Amino acid sequence: MLAVVLISIVLSVIVIFVTNDVFALVKDESTIQFTVEENTKISKLSGELDKEGIVNYGLIFKLFLTVTNKNEDVLAGTYELSPAMDYNQIVLALRNADKKQTVEVTIPEGYSLQQIKETLVENHVCTEEDLDEALNDYPFKHEFLEDKLPPEDNWLEGYLFPDTYTFYKNGDAVKDVVNKMLNNFDERYDDAIKEGAENLDRSMDEIVTIASLVEREAKVPEEFAMIAGVIYNRLNSSRFPYLEIDASVLYGLGRTSGTLTAADLETDTPYNTYLHEGLPPGPICNPGYNALYAASHPADHDYYFYVAMPDGSHLFATTNSEHERNKEKAAEAFAEAANSSGEEDTGE
Numbered sequence: 001m002l003a004v005v006l007i008s009i010v011l012s013v014i015v016i017f018v019t020n021d022v023f024a025l026v027k028d029e030s031t032i033q034f035t036v037e038e039n040t041k042i043s044k045l046s047g048e049l050d051k052e053g054i055v056n057y058g059l060i061f062k063l064f065l066t067v068t069n070k071n072e073d074v075l076a077g078t079y080e081l082s083p084a085m086d087y088n089q090i091v092l093a094l095r096n097a098d099k100k101q102t103v104e105v106t107i108p109e110g111y112s113l114q115q116i117k118e119t120l121v122e123n124h125v126c127t128e129e130d131l132d133e134a135l136n137d138y139p140f141k142h143e144f145l146e147d148k149l150p151p152e153d154n155w156l157e158g159y160l161f162p163d164t165y166t167f168y169k170n171g172d173a174v175k176d177v178v179n180k181m182l183n184n185f186d187e188r189y190d191d192a193i194k195e196g197a198e199n200l201d202r203s204m205d206e207i208v209t210i211a212s213l214v215e216r217e218a219k220v221p222e223e224f225a226m227i228a229g230v231i232y233n234r235l236n237s238s239r240f241p242y243l244e245i246d247a248s249v250l251y252g253l254g255r256t257s258g259t260l261t262a263a264d265l266e267t268d269t270p271y272n273t274y275l276h277e278g279l280p281p282g283p284i285c286n287p288g289y290n291a292l293y294a295a296s297h298p299a300d301h302d303y304y305f306y307v308a309m310p311d312g313s314h315l316f317a318t319t320n321s322e323h324e325r326n327k328e329k330a331a332e333a334f335a336e337a338a339n340s341s342g343e344e345d346t347g348e
Contacts, residue, residue, distance in 0.1 A: 036078075216251075
């Protein structure tokens with residue numbers, strides 16, 4: 001009889017504690033930030049909910065999900081949960097997508113890491129602080145990033161693939177946001193690009209760096225491969241050891257546009273391709289597929305120079321004298337365009 005009484009008391013205590021946990025009768029009212037990764041079922045969160053103190057009995061929570069048939073996928077994001085919420089309220093909070101507003105964010109081809117960060121912050125996808133931590137410190141495990149580990153500032157430049165993405169405002173975990181772009185890059189850096197890189201005996205980072213230069217310099221799709229060809233001709237020539245690419249100089253100065261002054265060209269940064277031979281130390285933007293393909297399949301020609309025209313096209317030249325004549329033509333074209341529009345000549 002004594003044993004029965006003791007067992008009854010123990011079971012009663014257990015029932016009381018479990019009931020309190022399930023129905024949150026007397027529990028802490030604090031709020032806890034709880035982050036969920038993509039493609040996660042609620043049952044997989046039981047241990048984490050227990051660990052964070054949102055529930056006291058992870059196994060009971062998992063049993064509750066089974067009995068109530070509520071073991072569903074959860075949207076990735078950060079949720080505000082509380083121990084004062086009963087099990088059903090926790091499930092509803094994790095499943096409630098209706099309160100999350102989606103936003104389509106377009107990352108244009110040629111955007112730098114800084115421009116992407118600003119775009120995501122402006123669209124309320126992530127905070128600047130969280131993005132800085134993810135972009136500069138988090139060791140993403142993609143195979144194509146292995147040679148770049150450990151992470152350092154701007155180490156992902158060139159690998160966040162430009163595209164239109166759907167995110168949840170203030171809902172997606174920042175690492176998931178970055179992962180979407182990295183996964184997209186991994187998919188778009190396809191066999192054709194890999195084969196081209198192998199034929200050129202260039203590493204992925206070199207291809208991405210060259211593609212970033214092409215992306216920032218070329219405006220007309222038909223000229224992507226042509227400009228890539230100019231870059232390779234210079235890289236392979238002892239006569240032209242300097243790439244002299246303005247977009248790279250601008251990047252080293254922390255800019256993405258504008259006219260370069262004589263002082264700018266003399267400013268010694270690692271990205272000043274007028275002062276340092278060969279490629280810059282890394283990509284200067286995040287290139288799209290056309291630029292990546294052009295970097296791995298450059299046009300075969302003997303041009304070493306090009307100069308921009310008002311319509312975005314370029315005049316190409318083999319010799320410096322021919323290039324000087326093209327520069328005069330370009331200056332005249334810009335002046336004519338400025339006069340036609342009544343604006344000051346802005347040609348470079």
